[in-house]
Amino acid sequence: MIQSAVLAGVFDELADSYDHGHHEEIARALIDQVAPGADDAVADVACGAGAVARQLARNRPATASPVLAVDLSPEMVAVGRARAAGPEGAPAIDWRVGDAVPLPVPDHSLDVVFCASSLHFLGARALADWRRALRPGGRAGFSLPLATHFRPSPRFAELLARDVPLPGGAREASDWAEAHGFTGATSRVLAVGTRRVVVTSAIRPDGE
Numbered sequence: 001m002i003q004s005a006v007l008a009g010v011f012d013e014l015a016d017s018y019d020h021g022h023h024e025e026i027a028r029a030l031i032d033q034v035a036p037g038a039d040d041a042v043a044d045v046a047c048g049a050g051a052v053a054r055q056l057a058r059n060r061p062a063t064a065s066p067v068l069a070v071d072l073s074p075e076m077v078a079v080g081r082a083r084a085a086g087p088e089g090a091p092a093i094d095w096r097v098g099d100a101v102p103l104p105v106p107d108h109s110l111d112v113v114f115c116a117s118s119l120h121f122l123g124a125r126a127l128a129d130w131r132r133a134l135r136p137g138g139r140a141g142f143s144l145p146l147a148t149h150f151r152p153s154p155r156f157a158e159l160l161a162r163d164v165p166l167p168g169g170a171r172e173a174s175d176w177a178e179a180h181g182f183t184g185a186t187s188r189v190l191a192v193g194t195r196r197v198v199v200t201s202a203i204r205p206d207g208e
Contacts, residue, residue, distance in 0.1 A: 022192050026116050026143050026199065027051035029190050034141035034201045040111035043068040043133070045126065046100040046118030050080035050093065057084065057092035066094040068105065073097075102129045110134050115142040117197070123161035127180040136206040140182060144173060146189060146196035167198050177202040 030052060036042055038061055044053040053069035060067065071077050074097050081095055096104060101122055103113075113130045115122070119142045130140050147166035167173040167187075174185035182202035190197050 023048060023051045023117055025192050026197055027055055029199045030114055030116055030141040030143060031055055033199055034112060034139050036112045039064045041065055041109060042112045043103055043110055045113055045115040046122055047071045048076045049083055052114040052116050053093045054084050060092040066092055068094045070096040070098060070100050072099055101126050103133045105133050107132050108135045111138050113140045117143055120144055120160055120164045120166065124163040124180055131181050131204050134204040136204060138204045139201055141201045143197045143199045146198055149196040170198055173198040173200045
């Protein structure tokens with residue numbers, strides 16, 4: 001897939017200069033909002049350097065399954081592995097290089113899916129795949145740039161998914177999630193320096 005190859009190349013180039021602090025803060029906000037259980041089966045979708053996975057791994061009990069961290073950029077995954085050395089080490093994270101849609105998991109096998117700072121590249125198809133992968137009552141947490149504060153370079157603008165409208169506020173993000181098959185969506189605007197993102201949590205309904 002040309003789009004995937006191009007995205008992988010772009011993020012491979014960025015891996016060493018990525019703004020990790022920005023994404024660590026977004027990851028913390030998403031984890032706080034979704035509040036996964038310590039033993040939940042979790043995926044960090046289009047994980048980049050695995051900001052969500054690494055934070056979860058710090059308190060992951062030895063009996064829990066590893067957090068799945070998947071990204072199409074080998075260089076970003078390599079950076080994530082290096083940053084996860086030590087207490088956040090390899091046993092608590094299952095690093096994978098590959099497309100995040102579809103997730104490499106069986107149907108209804110996850111309790112939580114996180115997608116920090118990446119959904120606007122993946123497209124709405126990701127939400128359909130999360131519903132497939134999540135158990136009834138499972139939760140998804142994602143972030144999107146606030147439309148009024150997003151200024152992508154022309155190179156990145158060409159890679160944006162056309163079916164993911166950037167929200168103008170929290171309510172828009174929640175409505176969009178619910179329009180794509182989730183329920184109980186809650187969102188808030190997060191200020192990270194001069195940038196603004198919307199963090200959203202939503203529930204996969206029972207009975208699908």
